[in-house]
Amino acid sequence: MDEVRSNNNVVYRCHYHVVWCPKYRRKVIDGTVDERLKEIIREVCAERNAPIEAIETMPDHVQLLVVVDPQYGIHRLVKQIKGRSSRLLRQEFLHLKSRMPTLWTNSYFVATTGGATSEVVKRYVENQRNV
Numbered sequence: 001m002d003e004v005r006s007n008n009n010v011v012y013r014c015h016y017h018v019v020w021c022p023k024y025r026r027k028v029i030d031g032t033v034d035e036r037l038k039e040i041i042r043e044v045c046a047e048r049n050a051p052i053e054a055i056e057t058m059p060d061h062v063q064l065l066v067v068v069d070p071q072y073g074i075h076r077l078v079k080q081i082k083g084r085s086s087r088l089l090r091q092e093f094l095h096l097k098s099r100m101p102t103l104w105t106n107s108y109f110v111a112t113t114g115g116a117t118s119e120v121v122k123r124y125v126e127n128q129r130n131v
Contacts, residue, residue: 015118016074018064020108023100027059040085054125063125
């Protein structure tokens with residue numbers, strides 16, 4: 001969980017809690033959209049060697065706890081996840097395309113988990129539906 005990772009130049013332990021919302025905070029993340037979104041997020045994170053510690057969706061937002069190489073950057077990972085998921089989900093689910101000009105807002109929340117242990121944040125994300 002809190003293992004130290006490294007690349008050629010950096011040894012790091014960078015856990016990020018990321019939250020983002022659909023445009024207009026519309027409640028569109030459910031059922032098959034929810035399943036496909038999680039699949040896309042897992043694919044992008046696997047390609048970028050960014051292990052997912054926890055992921056949960058609600059109808060109007062996504063929460064992700066992920067480990068990211070600081071040289072790659074959390075901003076690049078989020079941009080890639082949001083870009084690919086918007087494109088693919090709007091192609092596969094036409095109601096998303098006709099209902100919204102874009103799937104995601106331009107903004108997102110990100111925090112390192114340095115103030116709380118990764119376990120605490122992971123439990124928070126995993127129990128999001130129970131709150």
